[in-house]
Each structure stands twice: as structure tokens, then as C-alpha cells.
Amino acid sequence: MKILVYVRQVPDAEATIAIANGAVxxxxxxxxxxxxxxxGLEEALRFRDAGAPAEIVAVAVxxxxxxxxxxxxxxMGADRAIxxxxxxxxxxxxxxxxxxxxxxxxxxxxxxxxxxxADWDSDALGAAVAERLGWPQLTWTNHLELGxxxxxxxxxxxxxxxxxxxxxPAVVTTQQGLNDPRYATLPNIMKAxxxxxRKESLATFGVQAAVKTVSxxxxxxxxxxxxxxxxxxxAGAAAQLVEMLRTExxxxx
Amino acid sequence: xxxIVAEHANGKLSKSTAEMVTAARGAGVEGPVTILVLGAGIAxxxxxxxxxxxxxxxxxxxxxxxxxxxxxxxxxxFVAAEGEAKLVLIGGSRSGREYSPRVAVKLNAPLLxxxxxxxxxxxxxxxxxxxxxxxxxETVEASAPLVVVxxxxxxxxxxxxxxxxxxxxxxxxxxxxxxxxxxxKTKSQSARIALAEADIIISGGRGVGSPEGFxxxxxxxxxxxxxxxxxxRVVVDAGWRxxxxxxxxxxxxxxPKVYIAIGISGAVQHLSGMNKAKTIVAINRxxxxxxxxxxDYGIVGDMQQIVPEMIRLVSKPG
Numbered sequence: 408m409k410i411l412v413y414v415r416q417v418p419d420a421e422a423t424i425a426i427a428n429g430a431v432x433x434x435x436x437x438x439x440x441x442x443x444x445x446x447g448l449e450e451a452l453r454f455r456d457a458g459a460p461a462e463i464v465a466v467a468v469x470x471x472x473x474x475x476x477x478x479x480x481x482x483m484g485a486d487r488a489i490x491x492x493x494x495x496x497x498x499x500x501x502x503x504x505x506x507x508x509x510x511x512x513x514x515x516x517x518x519x520x521x522x523x524x525a526d527w528d529s530d531a532l533g534a535a536v537a538e539r540l541g542w543p544q545l546t547w548t549n550h551l552e553l554g555x556x557x558x559x560x561x562x563x564x565x566x567x568x569x570x571x572x573x574x575x576p577a578v579v580t581t582q583q584g585l586n587d588p589r590y591a592t593l594p595n596i597m598k599a600x601x602x603x604x605r606k607e608s609l610a611t612f613g614v615q616a617a618v619k620t621v622s623x624x625x626x627x628x629x630x631x632x633x634x635x636x637x638x639x640x641x642a643g644a645a646a647q648l649v650e651m652l653r654t655e656x657x658x659x660x
Numbered sequence: 661x662x663x664i665v666a667e668h669a670n671g672k673l674s675k676s677t678a679e680m681v682t683a684a685r686g687a688g689v690e691g692p693v694t695i696l697v698l699g700a701g702i703a704x705x706x707x708x709x710x711x712x713x714x715x716x717x718x719x720x721x722x723x724x725x726x727x728x729x730x731x732x733x734x735x736x737x738f739v740a741a742e743g744e745a746k747l748v749l750i751g752g753s754r755s756g757r758e759y760s761p762r763v764a765v766k767l768n769a770p771l772l773x774x775x776x777x778x779x780x781x782x783x784x785x786x787x788x789x790x791x792x793x794x795x796x797x798e799t800v801e802a803s804a805p806l807v808v809v810x811x812x813x814x815x816x817x818x819x820x821x822x823x824x825x826x827x828x829x830x831x832x833x834x835x836x837x838x839x840x841x842x843x844x845k846t847k848s849q850s851a852r853i854a855l856a857e858a859d860i861i862i863s864g865g866r867g868v869g870s871p872e873g874f875x876x877x878x879x880x881x882x883x884x885x886x887x888x889x890x891x892x893r894v895v896v897d898a899g900w901r902x903x904x905x906x907x908x909x910x911x912x913x914x915x916p917k918v919y920i921a922i923g924i925s926g927a928v929q930h931l932s933g934m935n936k937a938k939t940i941v942a943i944n945r946x947x948x949x950x951x952x953x954x955x956d957y958g959i960v961g962d963m964q965q966i967v968p969e970m971i972r973l974v975s976k977p978g
Contacts, residue, residue, distance in 0.1 A: 420909075420928045424792055431796055500764050500771045523909065528791045528932075529773055534729060535761035543839040544729060546758045549903075559843075563903060564727070565755050566669060570844035583910040584897060617770035621799040626790065630940065630956050634947075637961025644959045645969035648941070651957055656939050658918035659860065659885055659974060 408556075408575070409462045410451045411515040412485065413506055413532065414444040415469070416476040417525040429622040431526075438472060440479040441526075442588070446581035447519025449588040452484045454553045462486050464513055468505050469493055474604070481599035482591035488602070493609035498618035499527070503535030505612045510540060516556070516576040522547050523582075530580070537578035545571060546580040661691040661743050665736055666709050667751040668699065673708040675857050676751040680811050681712045681819040688780040689747050698735055700725035706828055711821035716828045717743075723835045726842060727755060733762035735833045740767055745806060747785070752812040753856070760810045770802035772809045785809075793909055793932035813856045814915040855888045855905070859917040863890030863907055863934070867923020867944060867963060871900040877967040878922055884974045890914065892930050908933035923963050926951030943967065 418424055422436040448465065455461045465480035467473035468491040477488035491505055510518055520533035530546070537544035549568070551560040556575045561568055563582070591599070633651065637644035652659045662684045667674040677695065684693045692714035697706045700722050710716045719735050732755075740748050740763070748767070750760040752774045764771035772778075775787035776797075785807040791798045855861060862885065864878035874895065882889045891901040893908055907914055909929040919937035924930065926942070926949055934940070935954055942951040942958035943966055952958055959966055 418792065420793060424795065426796070431792060431798075498770065499773075500761060503761070503765065525909075526792055528789070528794065530757040531761035531764075531771055531773055533761075534758050535765050535771075538733065538762040538765040544758065545840065546729075547754065563754065564845075565753050567845060567847040567902075567904060569842050569846075571840050571842055573840045583893060584903075617804065618772065618800050618802045621786065621801050623791070623796050623798045626795055626797045626935075628936070628954075630954055632952070632955065634942075634952055634955065634958040634960060637943075637959040637966050641959075641961050641965035642969045644961060645966045646973060648957060648959055648966075649970055649973045652918070652939075652941065656918065656957065658939050 408460065408517065409464060409513055409515040410454070411510050411513060411518045412444065412448045412451055412463060412465050412480065413518065413520045414448065414465050414467050414473070414476040414480050415441045415521070415524065415526070416472045417441045420525065426623055426625055430620065431623050438475065440476045441521050441524060442583070443521025443523060443525065443581055444476070445483070445588040446583070446585040447521065447579070448480055448483055448485060449586045450551055450581070451519060452589070453586065459553055464489060464515070466506065466509055467491070468497065468502055468609070477604055478599060479591065481602045481604065482596040483589060484595065486602065488604040489607060490604060491607045491609050491612065495609060495616060496620065497614065497616050499529050499531035500535050501614050501616050503532055503539055504614050505609070506532065506536045507539035508612055510536070517558070518578045520578065520580045522580045533578045533580035540576070540578070542576045542578055543573050544578045544580070545573060547582045548579055549582060549584045551579065551585070661694045661745050662687070662689055662747045662749065663736070663740050663743060663745040664693065664695045664713065664749045665751065665756070666695050666697040666705065667753060667756065668697070668702070668705045671704060673705050674751070675818055676753065676811070676813045677709065678712055678818040679813065679816040680749045680751065682816040683778050683811050684747065684749055685819070687747060687778045691746060694743065696736065696739055698724050698732060707825065708821070710825040710828055712819055713826055715826050717831050718828055719831050719833050721833070721835065726838070728838050728840060729755070729759040729762055731835045731838065732759045733766060734836050736763050737766035738833050739831060740806065748806070748808045750808065750810045752810045756810050760808055764808040767806055767808065769806045769808050770804050772800060772802060772807060774810055774812045776812050776815045778809060778811070793928055794913065794935060795932070812913070850889070850904070852882065853886065853888045855890055855907070855912050855914050858888030858914075860885050860887035860920070861890050861914055861916045861918070861937070862887045862920045862922065863892070863924060864895060864922045865892040865924030866894045867925070869923070873964070874900055877963060880971050881920065881922070881967060881974070884971055890934070892924055921951050922967060924951050925949045926954065
């Protein structure tokens with residue numbers, strides 16, 4: 408079987424981001440493989456470690472920086488990588504047709520996507536890819552087991568969680584808690600340099616963005632910062648806080 | 661028409677549906693506001709919806725008794741195409757955000773995801789949404805005859821019910837067979853108000869020390885204030901609290917009137933789920949905790965002493 412793992416290079420959660428000319432600027436920001444994508448890759452690697460005859464293909468679409476995400480994926484253990492390189496900013500719905508097309512070409516039967524992208528805060532890619540392929544989807548999974556061509560597991564839904572069984576092919580999206588992704592070891596990082604990283608041109612996919620970003624601004628809400636010292640007189644500080652919440656902020660009765 | 665997909669739970673219309681009506685009416689798109697109710701045995705929900713819109717479409721089918729993104733998307737895309745909808749609004753809940761991309765693909769329409777503002781601007785549909793772990797607000801636009809939008813809960817005002825009920829129409833839809841077999845379900849059981857609907861949220865982090873500490877301090881204060889309970893990922897991963905209470909990047913995003921964070925240091929991933937609260941209150945031992953940087957009010961000190969005193973004080977009228 409072939410497993411496709413979609414990966415992206417995004418700002419680290421602690422990275423400083425700035426706005427320049429009405430758009431987000433990542434100049435100087437520390438960029439990493441999206442941890443949401445790492446969970447998917449780790450899960451695929453675990454299936455293979457457990458004996459599943461799986462070839463794991465890491466896939467990225469977009470800016471040159473995503474090559475780093477593919478290198479990280481190869482170093483963690485992916486067999487090879489495909490980078491559809493482009494400067495175009497594709498929204499997840501447009502992007503999904505590229506990923507679906509790659510899945511068809513590769514004859515993949517399982518696709519992992521991150522549950523929520525750390526840069527565009529989007530959940531849409533996995534579901535959109537599933538729809539384009541006519542496959543079922545399981546989003547926000549936190550436990551998975553592969554048995555032949557059947558996937559069982561557990562995932563979160565609106566009001567709790569569900570256990571499920573689904574025959575492959577399927578698209579799966581991840582979340583924190585699914586697993587603990589491994590670190591790439593030095594020998595594996597060296598080995599990864601020899602693995603195939605194929606470049607493809609977005610032009611061959613004939614896709615155009617349907618959503619464009621007009622402007623961006625940092626979301627800073629001015630906060631009051633009325634912080635009391637409660638070390639010496641905790642009861643007094645508690646009383647003062649309750650009073651402020653009642654009469655000043657008027658948020659409690 | 662503008663098609664709104666009703667969100668409902670436990671036989672009742674969710675608040676998010678009335679919020680979407682406000683978003684629809686403010687969008688400047690012509691056509692009747694239409695609510696689509698999907699499910700099995702949903703007459704009471706449809707009746708509630710009929711007080712909010714110009715018309716209500718009902719697909720009441722045993723095949724919809726169990727939610728699935730595939731059946732939901734099929735029904736919505738069919739109705740939107742038949743009704744020549746210009747705008748399809750879907751709730752920004754976990755389920756809404758997983759079936760809305762399918763609807764967009766089926767209708768060959770762009771998707772504006774998790775929006776906090778929505779306005780037709782000439783031929784473009786313009787929206788605002790949070791990005792980069794909710795640290796940035798981006799304005800995005802799509803130009804298409806039909807646009808699919810998921811609407812972030814807790815942002816738009818709730819449209820109050822009208823005195824007169826709009827007409828209801830039953831719709832027959834061909835639905836696909838389910839491929840995902842649900843073999844078990846754990847419902848988060850809580851007598852408390854849901855996180856997404858709460859005006860007040862009391863949330864606890866590792867600093868509360870133990871599951872018992874969480875119950876005494878966080879639940880104790882929540883019960884006195886009629887508040888919802890939230891938790892950080894660390895607390896959920898440790899098994900102290902159910903996942904349904906997790907606030908943050910991988911949990912829920914909330915925007916209450918007041919968010920009281922007890923023993924929460926304020927990791928970026930947590931802040932991205934609550935930093936839009938109107939008022940943020942932090943109680944933490946560590947004066948350098950990042951949570952204080954986003955707090956309106958707070959106390960640096962021992963929560964084991966401070967919170968019980970707060971519980972005592974709010975128990976009596978001010």
C-alpha cells in the first residue's frame with residue numbers, strides 16, 4: 408500500500424510574526440514542519456514499523472520553503488517526497504485538487520493531513536481531498552490501528568468522541584495526542600539526503616486560487632493589565648478582584 | 661437565497677444557528693434567508709428555526725439519524741444547487757468545519773472558513789478570519805456566484821425569534837450509504853453549559869495541582885457562577901479532564917464575556933483558543949507567566965488560598 412502524508416513548513420508556535428505591506432511576513436521567524444503533519448507522518452511510520460507493507464510518500468505544495476518540511480519528513484523516515492513548487496498561495500479547496508491528483512497518480516490508499524494548519528488555521532484540506540477522491544474521511548483522530556485494508560480508531564466529534572471502522576481508501580486528519588512523533592537521528596538525516604525528492608510544476612495541474620487574501624493585521628486587543636499582588640493578603644486580593652469583576656468589568660453578578 | 665444549515669443538539673436548535681441568521685442578514689446578499697434542518701425526528705427543531713428565517717427546508721430522514729460528513733454534504737449541496745443559493749452558511753463547529761469543505765467541492769465553490777465578519781462587496785464576498793494560531797486577522801475574498809462559508813461560533817449576535825413562523829417545506833434528498841461505521845460513542849457528560857455557549861468560562865491548568873484541585877477550584881467557582889469549565893491540553897492529556905473541555909489550538913476556540921484562567925501559564929496554543937475573550941482574568945503563582953500579558957485582571961499568588969475565597973465571596977450577592 409501507499410500512504411501519502413501532506414506536509415507544510417510553518418512558523419513555530421513561539422515564532423514572532425509581523426505584518427509588512429498588509430500581509431503576514433515570516434522574515435526571521437523560525438519555521439518548522441507543522442506538528443499537526445508530524446503526527447500523521449509518525450502514525451504512517453508506526454504502521455510500517457508494525458509490518459504493514461507501506462511506502463510512505465511525503466507531499467508538499469507551494470513555496471520553496473516547504474522543501475524543508477519534506478527534508479524533515481524524509482529524515483523521520485518517509486521513503487520519498489514530491490514537491491509541487493509554486494509561489495501561488497492556494498486556498499485549501501484549490502489545493503485539494505492538486506493533492507487528490509497526486510494521490511490518484513501514486514495510487515495511494517491512505518492520506519494523512521494535519522487537523523488544523525498552524526498558519527492558515529484551516530481544517531479544510533483533508534475533507535476537501537476526500538471529497539475530490541470520493542473517499543470517506545476521519546477528522547481529529549486520536550487513536551488508529553491498521554488491519555489489512557481496514558482502519559479502526561477513535562476520533563473527536565462535536566459532543567465527545569467516537570470509535571470507528573472504515574475500509575480503505577480514506578483520508579485521516581490528526582491532532583495532538585495521536586502519538587509522540589520521533590526525532591530524526593543523525594544517521595537518518597544523512598540517509599535522507601540520498602532519498603528521492605521529486606519536483607513538479609503546479610502549471611501541469613491547472614489550478615487557480617479561489618480565495619485571495621486582501622489584507623492582514625496583528626490581532627492585538629488592548630488589555631487592562633490590572634494585576635494584583637496576592638502573596639501577602641490573598642483574601643484581600645480575592646475580594647478586590649471579585650469587586651472589580653462585579654462593578655468595573657460587570658462580568659459577574 | 662441564502663442557505664443556513666441549522667446546527668442542533670439534543671433536540672434543540674443551537675445558538676450558532678441564530679448567530680448565522682445575523683451573519684446572513686448583514687452580508688448584503690439578496691434573497692430569502694432559508695434555514696435547512698437535517699436530521700431524524702426534527703419537527704421541534706424545524707419549528708424553532710421557522711421563527712428565525714423567511715423559509716425553512718426540512719430533510720427528515722432515518723438515514724440522517726447518525727451524523728456523517730458525507731450524508732450532510734450531499735444533502736446540503738443538493739438543496740443549495742436546487743435553490744440556486746448564493747451563499748451557504750455552515751456553523752464553525754467541529755462537524756461544520758469537516759463537512760463544509762465537501763460542500764464547497766461538490767458545488768465547485770470557494771470556501772471562506774471560520775469567518776468573524778462577512779460582507780458582499782460588489783461581485784466579491786469579503787470576510788475576516790483569524791490566522792496564525794489566532795494571532796492575525798486576515799481579510800479574504802472570493803468572487804463566485806456561490807460561496808460557502810463556515811461561521812465562527814460566538815462572534816455574531818443572536819437573532820431573536822420572530823412572532824410569526826415562516827413556512828416549512830419538506831425536501832426529499834438522495835443520500836449516499838455510510839462507509840464509516842461508528843462502533844462506539846462517548847458523550848461528554850456535563851450538566852454545565854457548553855463552552856461554545858457560555859458567557860463565563862472558568863478554566864484550569866496544571867497549576868491547580870491535581871484532579872481534586874481542579875474539581876475544588878475550577879468546578880467550584882464555575883458552579884457558583886453558572887459558568888462552563890475549560891482546561892488546558894496538559895490537564896486533558898494527564899487524564900484529569902475530558903477532551904471536550906480542552907481550549908486551544910487542538911481543542912475549542914471560545915470567545916466568552918469573561919475567561920477566568922486558574923493555574924494556566926498561557927502557552928501560545930492555549931492562548932489561540934481564548935485570546936478573543938472580552939475580559940481575561942488570570943490567577944497564577946508565577947508573575948512572569950505569559951497569561952498575565954493578555955489579562956485584564958489578575959492576581960499573582962496562591963490559587964489554593966485565593967480561589968476558595970472568591971468562591972465564598974461570589975456565593976453571596978454583591
